Amino acid sequence: MPPSTNQPRRTLLLTGASRGIGHATVKRFSAAGWRVITCSRHPFPENCPWEMGPEDHIQVDLSNPEDTLRAVDEIKQRLPNGELHALVNNAGISPKGPGGSRLSTLNTPQEAWHKVFQVNLFAPILLARGLLEELKRTHGAVVNVTSIAGSRVHPFAGAAYATSKAALAGLTREMASDFGPLGVRVNAIAPGEIDTSILSPGTEKIVEQIPMQRLGTPDEVAKIIYVLCTETSSYLNGAEIHINGGQHV
């Protein structure tokens, strides 16, 4: 996709860019000429695989609400003209029990449950609310990354993760209603089994049941995120798009 030359450069804020779906999303937006500001716990990687500098990376622990609000202030200072065109809430955590076992409603420790909700649900609303003025200025878009596990019991995804993603789908609906009149669209994507490090051993058994009989690739997710942040989706608001090869049918 060639960079657009007749438009001012647009800016995306993306959480959790260092691996998987986030990584593919940076590549997709950068190729289209966007500036991408990334957020994650680790510092700016010296051997960054795309063209950006430390001024385009914010080190933040999204499991900590105070640190998240501090990051919002830092992000605002890095936005020229106070404009943000898109926010993609992609960072997500899915804790496991001993030996990689599934944590259910019966054995998820209280602290783990809180941490999952802080990263997967509360950080997205802290960021979106904190950057609302910047998004309003551009008639921007928010994309929340939910999961197929938010709408059905999944053999590997734990109970805290699944309920946080169900709540994030609900949050998307509420935000679409509140942000829509302000000119900001809010949608979600719900990936199924995407070929990243979050997958558990045994996923091949699930793949046999998927109508398309294969995993999705991070780029197949990234390109839908791109559509949700651009003109092609100008009348889409409050949707949750399933990207799962038909796994949900």
Ligand SMILES: NC(=O)c1ccc[n+]([C@@H]2O[C@H](COP(=O)([O-])OP(=O)(O)OC[C@H]3O[C@@H](n4cnc5c(N)ncnc54)[C@H](OP(=O)(O)O)[C@@H]3O)[C@@H](O)[C@H]2O)c1
């Ligand atoms: N892969 C799948 O099949 C699949 C399926 C359904 C939904 N999803 C969702 O898609 C999203 C991306 O998944 P993925 O598989 O690409 O994830 P991943 O490879 O596990 O990457 C997670 C990202 O989140 C960041 N992160 C984790 N904890 C953080 C924290 N406390 N503060 C800030 N950043 C944090 C990580 O960076 P640092 O380590 O540097 O902090 C990393 O960049 C997640 O929301 C996931 O739930 C994935």
